Amino acid sequence: RTFRIAAIPADGVGTEVVAAGRAVLDALAAGSSGRFAFDWTDFPWGCGYYEKTGRMMDEDGLEVLQDFDALYFGAVGWPSVPDHVSLWGLRLRICQNFDQWANVRPVHFHPGITSPLRKADDTPLDWVVVRENSEGEYAGLGGRNLAGRGPGNEVALQTSLFTEKGCERIMRFAFDLARERDRKKVSSVTKSNAQQHGMVLWDEVFERVAADYPDVETESVLVDAMSATFVLHPEDLSVVVASNLNADILSDLGSALAGSLGLAASANLNPDHRFPSMFEPVHGSAPDIAGRGLANPIGAIGSAALMLDHFGLEEEATRVRKALDATTGSGLLTPDVGGTATTDQVVAAVLDNL
Ligand code: NAI
Ligand code: MG
Numbered sequence: 074r075t076f077r078i079a080a081i082p083a084d085g086v087g088t089e090v091v092a093a094g095r096a097v098l099d100a101l102a103a104g105s106s107g108r109f110a111f112d113w114t115d116f117p118w119g120c121g122y123y124e125k126t127g128r129m130m131d132e133d134g135l136e137v138l139q140d141f142d143a144l145y146f147g148a149v150g151w152p153s154v155p156d157h158v159s160l161w162g163l164r165l166r167i168c169q170n171f172d173q174w175a176n177v178r179p180v181h182f183h184p185g186i187t188s189p190l191r192k193a194d195d196t197p198l199d200w201v202v203v204r205e206n207s208e209g210e211y212a213g214l215g216g217r218n219l220a221g222r223g224p225g226n227e228v229a230l231q232t233s234l235f236t237e238k239g240c241e242r243i244m245r246f247a248f249d250l251a252r253e254r255d256r257k258k259v260s261s262v263t264k265s266n267a268q269q270h271g272m273v274l275w276d277e278v279f280e281r282v283a284a285d286y287p288d289v290e291t292e293s294v295l296v297d298a299m300s301a302t303f304v305l306h307p308e309d310l311s312v313v314v315a316s317n318l319n320a321d322i323l324s325d326l327g328s329a330l331a332g333s334l335g336l337a338a339s340a341n342l343n344p345d346h347r348f349p350s351m352f353e354p355v356h357g358s359a360p361d362i363a364g365r366g367l368a369n370p371i372g373a374i375g376s377a378a379l380m381l382d383h384f385g386l387e388e389e390a391t392r393v394r395k396a397l398d399a400t401t402g403s404g405l406l407t408p409d410v411g412g413t414a415t416t417d418q419v420v421a422a423v424l425d426n427l
Contacts, residue, residue, distance in 0.1 A: 083119035085358025086368035087147020093370030094377035120151035129162030146353035171348035173341035176204035180327035184402035200310035204320030235271030240278040247314035262315035335369025396426035
């Protein structure tokens, strides 16, 4: 079977790490004896495109993307364009219009990379943040310059949206995922003591859904306490389900604890399979290191492995993850995790280890 993939590297290190992931996928296809192939189409969208055209992506971009089996994304954002313009104009536009309501962000401690926790060397920690990806704090509701305020008195409103259906589907997704894992546990995260409307609804739905999964252990934790748990007792975690903003922050914390933002993979899934899903590293465009061949490609390659899972190529996905572990385990590391290797050297080692 041929899988059609849209590559959207976008900005900064996005281009470097998408090329890396693509090399790994192409090597797998080349060795598959024709069992599967990847047909790539490149899209030049991003901040450079915006500077030339005034648009982050083409007008009919969503229609064009609709027909692909998956989207492989780099990172969007560059200092020349305001971040809220670039993010909403490309990445969030795709996520929201393609109803990619489940964002899966594994936190995986690689061998050979020392965590600031220092537990990484002996304890192979592994948990997953499941992020509600369609509503919550990123619903885009609210406004500026609200009526009747003069200069110096502006009022802006940023409203969160929580729907019972939106909460329920992400929780069922988290519970189903927990059932596939060795540790069958879901931790639900809110700030429902302070945010007494939407997040209380979230808690109630969580309790109701949990009743359908008696074999799965559960807990409800406030986000401030959960950030402490990430640092102090990460071995207690298996699946962590949280709203858009809270999970965004927690997953960055998770990847930093694993050693670097450059390590973290993610999948923006439309579990209903009506629209293509999007696979991307968690990190941004890293303007501070862009264009120097120093980007850690592991997050992007891990995201390609999540894409393989999505295609039903689980065996290949496992091979890629093992090749990543073997590469870090051999001490071949980019500067963000304490090494001196370049992106290309890491990719070459991953290909060898495959
Ligand atoms: P960032 O993730 O780009 O960088 C944060 C730090 O992590 C930097 O020191 C960077 O060098 C390092 N880093 C990130 N990825 C790395 C990699 N692969 N290898 C080695 N080191 C890496 O976040 P920042 O600086 O807050 O944002 C930069 C731009 O990226 C902004 O325009 C922002 O809006 C955008 N952004 C886009 C995201 C996306 O497209 N999904 C996510 C986060 C930020
Ligand atoms: Mg983030």
